[in-house]
Structure formats: C-alpha cells, structure tokens
Amino acid sequence: DAKTTQPNSMESNEEEPVHLPCNHSTISGTDYIHWYRQLPSQGPEYVIHGLTSNVNNRMASLAIAEDRKSSTLILHRATLRDAAVYYCILRQKIQGAQKLVFGQGTRLTINP
Amino acid sequence: ETGVTQSPTHLIKTRGQQVTLRCSSQSGHNTVSWYQQALGQGPQFIFQYYREEENGRGNFPPRFSGLQFPNYSSELNVNALELDDSALYLCASSLTGILPYEQYFGPGTRLTVT
Numbered sequence: 686d687a688k689t690t691q692p693n694s695m696e697s698n699e700e701e702p703v704h705l706p707c708n709h710s711t712i713s714g715t716d717y718i719h720w721y722r723q724l725p726s727q728g729p730e731y732v733i734h735g736l737t738s739n740v741n742n743r744m745a746s747l748a749i750a751e752d753r754k755s756s757t758l759i760l761h762r763a764t765l766r767d768a769a770v771y772y773c774i775l776r777q778k779i780q781g782a783q784k785l786v787f788g789q790g791t792r793l794t795i796n797p
Numbered sequence: 798e799t800g801v802t803q804s805p806t807h808l809i810k811t812r813g814q815q816v817t818l819r820c821s822s823q824s825g826h827n828t829v830s831w832y833q834q835a836l837g838q839g840p841q842f843i844f845q846y847y848r849e850e851e852n853g854r855g856n857f858p859p860r861f862s863g864l865q866f867p868n869y870s871s872e873l874n875v876n877a878l879e880l881d882d883s884a885l886y887l888c889a890s891s892l893t894g895i896l897p898y899e900q901y902f903g904p905g906t907r908l909t910v911t
Contacts, residue, residue, distance in 0.1 A: 721902075728801070728887050728902030729840065772839055779842075782853020783891075784830070785900060787839030 689773045689788035696794045697763050705758040705791055707773030712753050717776040719785060720747065720758045722769040729772060729787075732758065768795045801890050801903035809909045815876045818906045820888035822869040828893045829871040830900060831863060834885040846871060847893050875908075883910045 690708040697703045709718065717736050721729035733740055733747045735756075740747040746759040760767055770790040777784055802821045810816050822829050828847045832840035842855035846865035860876040869890070875882055885907050889900035 726904065728889070728904050730902070731899045734899075779855075780853040781847065782830070782845035783893075784842040784845065784853055784855065785832075785840075785889075786842070787832075790839050 691773050691788050691791045694792045698796045700762050703760040703763045705771050708755050710754045718756050719774040719776050722771045724769045763795050765795050768793055801901050803888055803903040803906050807907045810878050812878055812910055814878050818873045818886050820871045822890035823901050826890035826892050827869055828891045829865055830889045831873045832887040834887060840887055878910045880910050
C-alpha cells in the first residue's frame with residue numbers, strides 16, 4: 686500500500702489558520718487523497734478529498750502539490766471544536782472495493 | 798436520516814473464543830466496510846461488502862469474516878480470538894456508484910481479548 690506521512694502533533698490558536706501537511710510520495714495516479722478527522726470516542730468523520738486540483742468546502746481547503754507527492758489541509762479559522770486527530774488518507778481500489786489507507790494521523794490541539 | 802450504528806459498544810472476550818459485531822448502515826447506503834483500529838494507530842481496512850458479496854479484503858486472515866444482509870446491515874465475525882485482536886472495530890457505510898465515495902463511520906465497538 687502507498688503510505689502517508691504526517692507530523693505526530695501540531696498546536697494552534699483559536700481563530701487562526703491551521704496548515705496540516707502530508708507526504709505521500711508513493712501515491713499512484715488513480716489514488717484519491719482524502720482527509721478525515723476523529724474526535725475522542727467517535728469514528729472518523731469525512732473532511733475533504735481531491736485528486737489533482739485544489740478543493741474547497743465548508744469545512745476546509747485542500748492544496749495538492751503539482752506532482753501529487755504532498756498535500757496540505759487548511760482550516761481557515763480554527764475553533765476549539767476542531768481539536769481532533771486528522772488523518773491524511775489515500776483511497777485506493779482493491780479488487781472491486783474502494784479502501785481507505787490511513788496513516789498515523791496528526792493530533793491537533795487548539796489553544797483558546 | 799439515521800447515521801451508522803454499531804453494537805455492542807464494548808465487549809470482553811477470552812482468547813480462543815468467537816465474537817460477532819454488528820453494524821447498521823446509514824439509510825440508502827449499499828456498501829459497508831470494516832476497519833480495525835489498534836490503540837494509538839490509524840484504522841486498518843479489513844474488508845468491504847457490496848450487494849451481500851465481499852468485494853475487497855485487506856491483510857487479515859480468514860478467521861475474520863463478514864456478512865451483509867439485504868437491508869444492508871452487516872456483521873463482522875472473528876474466530877479463535879487472539880490477544881492482538883483487542884482493538885476498536887469500526888464499520889463505515891457508503892453508496893457505491895455515487896462520488897465521492899465518502900464513507901460514514903459508526904462510533905465503533907471496543908473489543909478486549911484477555
């Protein structure tokens with residue numbers, strides 16, 4: 686499986702932007718880049734995804750490098766509720782299935 | 798719209814026993830995936846079911862098996878439990894054929910094997 690590498694932890698202040706980096710140097714041409722986040726005692730929650738172009742939604746923005754070997758999740762104005770483990774994930778096709786390949790994740794702490 | 802639910806919430810079993818975990822998919826979803834999440838790790842893909850057939854499997858031995866029912870609910874069965882099977886088991890439902898293949902996760906079942 687292609688692998689993602691993220692910092693173990695990051696810290697930011699409330700109402701400031703947060704940039705969460707991810708390296709995926711072995712990504713294949715058909716792998717989608719997804720980001721999920723996981724709050725304590727909950728299952729992962731979808732944040733955003735992309736293939737080649739930068740993407741925006743109501744939760745965040747995703748910036749994808751031109752060579753697709755890295756990406757950055759951008760939270761524009763962090764709130765305390767954004768404190769979670771953020772996973773950079775490759776969505777790969779295996780046999781007939783779409784599987785999510787999770788990395789170790791980045792634990793994001795937001796200071797008030 | 799009901800989200801993904803899982804039962805039981807917690808479970809304690811003894812090595813060598815068998816366990817069945819249950820998942821109810823989000824309304825209208827036809828695909829269910831199961832993941833194992835060890836403490837402090839990211840979830841690992843076990844397998845996926847679509848139209849009651851397994852259509853993809855990760856690196857898990859055959860003692861991990863599953864079922865998907867016509868109402869799209871699902872079971873994960875694990876035989877001959879080992880201590881390393883202690884983990885949070887997550888199911889995720891999605892709608893195959895409709896982008897972006899977003900998977901909706903349940904809260905998980907915490908399995909402890911002693």
